[in-house]
Amino acid sequence: MIFNSVLSTTRPGGLKLLTVGMLALIVAGCSTPRSTLVDRGDYIVDTTHPAKGQNERVRFLILHYTALDDARSLKVLTQGQVSAHYLVAKNPPLRDKKPVVMQLVPEDMRAWHAGVSNWNGRVNINDSSVGIEIVNLGFTDNMLGVRTWYPYNETQITALAALTKDIIKRNNITPDNVLGHSDIAPLRKQDPGKLFPWKRFAEMGVGAWPDDATVNKYLAGRQPSAPTDVLTLQKALHQYGYDKIPQNGELDKETRLTISAFQMHFRPTDIEGNADAQTEAIAKALVEKYRT
Ligand SMILES: [Zn+2]
Incomplete structure (x- = not known):
């Protein structure tokens, strides 16, 4: 949603890759490794030694x-x-x-x-x-x-x-x-x-979803709408990724809103934010699939 976002106005700095004036030179002879030099105008960068320790910036x-x-x-x-x-x-x-x-x-x-x-x-x-x-x-x-x-x-x-x-x-x-x-x-x-x-x-391969069998395992024969222990659900949601959910065993405003957000994503038929057995089972199934 567009409105009410609190935004940082920090501009990204110094991270943009410059590819102008690329110049590749092969070291004389047939020895390895191959030296690759990139001309950046007033200086030259040697990219011969790429580190193993790197991954995508977008997560x-x-x-x-x-x-x-x-x-x-x-x-x-x-x-x-x-x-x-x-x-x-x-x-x-x-x-x-x-x-x-x-x-x-x-x-x-x-x-x-x-x-x-x-x-x-x-x-x-x-x-x-x-x-x-x-x-x-x-x-x-x-x-x-x-x-x-x-x-x-x-x-x-x-x-x-x-x-x-x-x-x-x-x-x-x-x-x-x-x-x-x-x-x-x-x-x-x-x-x-x-x-x-x-x-x-x-x-379609876009986003997470729990496996039915694992959800049923954690439901353990309970009615989906049966009330469950609030602290148990808070812990499972925190473990899955909802970092700010309180860990106090109380169905307070912050806990309800976070449970409701989770339900909108994974159990949209009831998004009231109650701590029920099905919500707990889904959360635990997601933790088992993606966090262990
Ligand atoms: Zn938005």
């Missing part, structure tokens, strides 16, 4: 809804203090039968979409993520307080499937690091909302 893929229409989404995300790497329109146009998505920020630059955020021991997720905003109005509450969520359409799903698979592959992003804004900021965000089809995306 996370974060999904959002904009809660605005197409025109306002584009304006806010290009002219304001928030941005995202990609914007998927309400009805992405087709070109050569392929959906067109908008890229607003290059992937090697930092976009301002996550705000204050935490996941699995990491903070400031803007530093290490690619962010996708999807045009969707989110939800509306009527006068009786009944909430209606807006669905995503098939054109958006098709565009997102291709886009997310490509980003994940190029950046080696693990399934448990494909997340919603509500996962990394559960106390203040609800996007991409309970109607984002996380299970369908997991079946």
Whole structure:
């Protein structure tokens, strides 16, 4: 969601790779290793000795809804203090039968979409993520307080499937690091909302999902809606990645909001934030699959 993000305005510095004026020289004779020199204008860099200790800077893929229409989404995300790497329109146009998505920020630059955020021991997720905003109005509450969520359409799903698979592959992003804004900021965000089809995306290879058999093992014959020990659920959610969930055994406001964020992702039929047996079983199944 675009509004209310607390943003750092720090610009990335000194990390941009310069590839101008590349000059490769082969060491005289046939001896190895091969020396590769890169001319950067006033100095030359020798890249002969690449370190084994390195990995991708991008670790996370974060999904959002904009809660605005197409025109306002584009304006806010290009002219304001928030941005995202990609914007998927309400009805992405087709070109050569392929959906067109908008890229607003290059992937090697930092976009301002996550705000204050935490996941699995990491903070400031803007530093290490690619962010996708999807045009969707989110939800509306009527006068009786009944909430209606807006669905995503098939054109958006098709565009997102291709886009997310490509980003994940190029950046080696693990399934448990494909997340919603509500996962990394559960106390203040609800996007991409309970109607984002996380299970369908997991079946396409995008994002995490627990195995049914493991969920049943941890359910251990209990009714899915049966109340469960709050501290046990808090511990499981903390172990999976929700770093800020209290560890006090109380169903306080922070705990409820975090449980609800988890339920929006993995058990959207009931997102009330109660500590029930099914939520605990899903959390433990995810820990077993992705954290051990
Ligand atoms: Zn968001």
